Amino acid sequence: IIRLGEEENFWSMGETGPCGPCSELLYDRGERFGNGKSPLEDPTGERYPEFWNLVFMEFNRDQNGEMLPLPKQNVDTGAGLERIVTFLMDKDNVFQSDILATLIKRVEELSGKKYDKNDKHLAPPFHVIADHIRALAFAIADGAQPSNTERGYVLRKILRRAVRYGRLLGFNHPFLANLLPTLVETMGDDFHELKSAKDQIGEILTLEEESFFRTLRRGGNILSGIIDKGKESSRKEISGEDAFKLKDTYGFPIEEILLIAKDSDLTVNLDAYELLEKEARERSKKAHTSHQQLAENTLFEEFLKHHGETEFIGYDETAAERTIKGLIVNGESVNTMKEGEEGLVILDQTPFYGEKGGQVGDRGTLEHEKAHFTVTDCQTPYPGVTTHHGTLKSGTLIVGEPVMAKVDEVRRKEITKHHTATHLLHWALQKVLGSHIRQAGSLVESKRLRFDFNHHKALTTEEIREVEKLVNDKIWENKPLKTYELKLEEVQNHPEIKQFFGEKYGNLVRVVDINGYSKELCGGTHVTNVGEIGYFRIAKEGSVAKGIRRIEGVIGKEGEKLRYALEDQLNHIAATLKANVPKVEEALKALVKENEQLKEQALFARKKHLNDLATSLMEKVTHINKIPVLSAVVDIEKSELNDLGNDLIERMKTGVIMLCVIEKERCQLFLRISPDLVEKGIHANALIKEIATLIEGAGGGKKDSAQAGGKNPKGVIIAFDKIQEMLKNPQN
Numbered sequence: 001i002i003r004l005g006e007e008e009n010f011w012s013m014g015e016t017g018p019c020g021p022c023s024e025l026l027y028d029r030g031e032r033f034g035n036g037k038s039p040l041e042d043p044t045g046e047r048y049p050e051f052w053n054l055v056f057m058e059f060n061r062d063q064n065g066e067m068l069p070l071p072k073q074n075v076d077t078g079a080g081l082e083r084i085v086t087f088l089m090d091k092d093n094v095f096q097s098d099i100l101a102t103l104i105k106r107v108e109e110l111s112g113k114k115y116d117k118n119d120k121h122l123a124p125p126f127h128v129i130a131d132h133i134r135a136l137a138f139a140i141a142d143g144a145q146p147s148n149t150e151r152g153y154v155l156r157k158i159l160r161r162a163v164r165y166g167r168l169l170g171f172n173h174p175f176l177a178n179l180l181p182t183l184v185e186t187m188g189d190d191f192h193e194l195k196s197a198k199d200q201i202g203e204i205l206t207l208e209e210e211s212f213f214r215t216l217r218r219g220g221n222i223l224s225g226i227i228d229k230g231k232e233s234s235r236k237e238i239s240g241e242d243a244f245k246l247k248d249t250y251g252f253p254i255e256e257i258l259l260i261a262k263d264s265d266l267t268v269n270l271d272a273y274e275l276l277e278k279e280a281r282e283r284s285k286k287a288h289t290s291h292q293q294l295a296e297n298t299l300f301e302e303f304l305k306h307h308g309e310t311e312f313i314g315y316d317e318t319a320a321e322r323t324i325k326g327l328i329v330n331g332e333s334v335n336t337m338k339e340g341e342e343g344l345v346i347l348d349q350t351p352f353y354g355e356k357g358g359q360v361g362d363r364g365t366l367e368h369e370k371a372h373f374t375v376t377d378c379q380t381p382y383p384g385v386t387t388h389h390g391t392l393k394s395g396t397l398i399v400g401e402p403v404m405a406k407v408d409e410v411r412r413k414e415i416t417k418h419h420t421a422t423h424l425l426h427w428a429l430q431k432v433l434g435s436h437i438r439q440a441g442s443l444v445e446s447k448r449l450r451f452d453f454n455h456h457k458a459l460t461t462e463e464i465r466e467v468e469k470l471v472n473d474k475i476w477e478n479k480p481l482k483t484y485e486l487k488l489e490e491v492q493n494h495p496e497i498k499q500f501f502g503e504k505y506g507n508l509v510r511v512v513d514i515n516g517y518s519k520e521l522c523g524g525t526h527v528t529n530v531g532e533i534g535y536f537r538i539a540k541e542g543s544v545a546k547g548i549r550r551i552e553g554v555i556g557k558e559g560e561k562l563r564y565a566l567e568d569q570l571n572h573i574a575a576t577l578k579a580n581v582p583k584v585e586e587a588l589k590a591l592v593k594e595n596e597q598l599k600e601q602a603l604f605a606r607k608k609h610l611n612d613l614a615t616s617l618m619e620k621v622t623h624i625n626k627i628p629v630l631s632a633v634v635d636i637e638k639s640e641l642n643d644l645g646n647d648l649i650e651r652m653k654t655g656v657i658m659l660c661v662i663e664k665e666r667c668q669l670f671l672r673i674s675p676d677l678v679e680k681g682i683h684a685n686a687l688i689k690e691i692a693t694l695i696e697g698a699g700g701g702k703k704d705s706a707q708a709g710g711k712n713p714k715g716v717i718i719a720f721d722k723i724q725e726m727l728k729n730p731q732n
Contacts, residue, residue: 002038011055011076018057018070025052027087051083092117095127099186103130106182111169125165132162133179134187140201141193143436145454146208147547152454157255159205160212164256167216174209177202200434204456211546215252222246223260230266237261240272247273248280299326299333300382303346309384314351314362314525315483318407322347324399328387337373337397344387345373345397351407352388354380358442359419359524364407371395371403412525414446414556417533420481420514420526421471421555422449424536426498427518428470429453429551432463439498440548444524447558448539455549459541471536478531479515486511497521535559610640614647621652624727627677628655631720636661638668645672645705656682658723660716667695667713671706671723678703687726691719 003009004024012019026039026048034047042048055076059067082094091097095104096117104115104126115126139155146156159176166175180202188195216223223246230238238261246252252260254273261268307325326346327337337343345366352375355361361378366388377389388405397403422442430437433455441452459467488509491497497511498520505521512522514530527533534556544550554562570581579587613634621630630652636644638661648657649672657672669691671684678684684706688699692708694715699708 002040004039011053012061016061016063018059019061019067020056020058020073022053022055024050025054026050027083029087049083050080051087052079053077095130099134100127100130102182102186103133103179106179107169110175110178111166111171113169122169125168128165129162129169129176129179132158133176134183136162136176136205137180137183137194137201138191140204140436141191141197143438143454145204145436145456145547147454152547156208157253159208160253160256161259163209163212163216164259173213174206176205176209180205197434197436200436200456207456223252227260227264227266230261231264235267235269236265237267237269240269240274240276243268243270243273244276244280247277297382299328300385302333304382304384307346307348310347310386311349312351312353312386313349314353314407318351318409318412319405320349320351321402321404322349323402324397327397327399335399337392339392339394339396342391344389345375345403346385346387347403347405350378350386350388351405352378352386353407353412353525354378354386356380357522357524358422359415359444360446362407362412362415364405366390366397366403366405368397368401368403369395371397373397373403411446415444416525416527417555418446418449419444419522419524420512420530421475421533421536421553422451423512423514423518423520423522423526424471424474424530424533425449425451425467425551425553426453426520427474427514428467429455431470432466433459447554449553449555451551451553452544452548453551454547456547458543459549464538464541468536468538474514474517475530475533475536477515478529480529481512481514481526483510483512483526485509491521494519537562606640610636610644610647614644614651617648618651621655624724627682627727628652629658629724629727630655631658631724633660633662633716638663641668641670641707642705645670648672649674656723656727658720660720662713662716665713666709666711667697667716669695669697669699669708669710669716669719671701673704675704682727687723690726691722694719694722 008024009022010019011022029047029049031047034042034044036042036047039045039048057074057076058070060070061067082097082099085097086094089097094100107113107126107129108115113122115123117123136155136159139151144151144155146152146159148156162176163171180198184194184198188198194201226238226242226246229242230236233239238257243254243257246257247254254268258268303326310325313320324345325348327334327343328346329337329341329343334343337345352362352364353359355378362375363377364375366373366375372393372395373388373390374393375388375390379387379389381387422444426437426439436454438454439451440454441450443450485508486494488505488507491499491509491511496519499505509521510523511519512524512526513519536553536555537559538551538553539562540550540552542550570584574581574584574587577584577587577591613636617630617632617634620632621628623629630648634641634644641659641661645657645659649655652674654674654676656674656677657670659670659672661668661670669688671688673682673684673687683703685701685703688701688706688708692699692710694712695708695710696712696715697708697710699706701707
């Protein structure tokens, strides 16, 4: 037993919070790992590694540094399972124990490199890849996916780090998925989710790797130049400007840049980088809180202090007489709203649903004697406050007076159907695509629904049909839907109840339960029986961001309208093709085939035309200072200039070619120089810049080929003459 003092034997969460003394359990691995007689003589920790820690949580440190006894004391324990396995197997490190050793052996096979634990350059890549593929596979199997936000961003960083280390072993193409069979063989019997999600994990890894390899290729030369520049600098650092360029233009995360810099024995000027990052964030702010919004928030705070929260009573009724508690006109609180004024009305209780959770707000009316207020929208702009937006068509509204609040029941009913259909869609997507599916956003309106979810690729036609079938089968079963409240802590014990990552919930939550198979936390309005939805159809499926797909769907009458619209479209296509509907596909295939044949014929004709044109142009070749020169205005497409130029230079072997295409009021100049003349210093990109101004344009290119576009066709002959004049005078 060795006492190491407070620095080692006292644990705390931070400057404040639970804390207490701790005991570390170390294991003596013997003299082959060092000569130290105790941990005090083992600075590297090789001979006496820690494998267990016991924290005796006794105190709570407050902001003044005072430690007060915890009302409930406990022992917080943590053990390193793989370290214990390593000791039992008498291995040098965890990477030689069963699980990771099999992965490292597979990396050896794939890379052709031999693993040596003592190789300081090659051993780390083996360690990183073996560890990271395991972490990635389990995380993806649990439903996470690489992205730019939250947990997805952590995954993306882990994957990119594995790829970066993989390149040190010669991997220049996606390789992580090739390690999956080994991981599944090793751990799949104990963790069945690895087996069931293996194909999906492989697809996600490969897509993400391909994306990062493209980034690396795109920024590779830039990166090499920046590293060389950093090594040549006196401070041996990558400048903040260069680091920001790598991140902003080429997509390198700052963490990657720091690792790359470290590998090259460089630092990064983070102060300059963070300043540029801050400036970019400020520039990219698309909106800011207006003075009116700030004023309204203050009004809402005051409202809550005096009147409390607006209670929603709309689950059970769509019309009720309630009391006006607040009126806002032009951003100011008023006691009276007059005829013709637009504003917000706040009630003590309301049957109107305020927009939240993807469900749009209700519409309807507020009425009192001769007063008639049309509600065009209902919002929850501040926690606990529901506002009815609209215009007072007649009469006067006064704070404290009652009004009859009536929701547009027909519209509410359609919204309600679409909302329940969204829950069914979520359930069906998990059934068809996998348990990784998570809602990433939604919009529920009276005539459509929109559902965003995490998935790595587009849905196939078969998958879309299967999702539709599952939803409609459940609709036609017409089972009842029920709602009930649970304490949030109870929900944690029910993994089948869907919660939404990042969503804030109160202590008491509402569960929407569709016959036991679909359970979600939701505050929205829903049908009583699923059959009320009638019919569901997916109108559109697409991508809204990397790794996020979007489905737009319709139900009931709107679904029927979509079906009729598609049928009408099909009938119109059939009429255009002069074919019966069952023969449309056959007619389209014949049309496509005919079109391809015509394209081939047209291409052959264009090639023949270019060949004939090149033959006739060869007769116009002249010589200047023994250099073959050809200049001509040609009647071809601009896109064909390069092909014609290449053909001519092959025929001429050596020379200068000047071609021009004139289209309406614009012209396109083309220069082609043979390789031998390029070596003698005649460069197309230099010549084109000399003459581009003569056609009132600009251009550029390479030494052997360049183009310029301009708006003065009359200057073409002058441009040709100038090049010929320059060729006559070699000094030019």
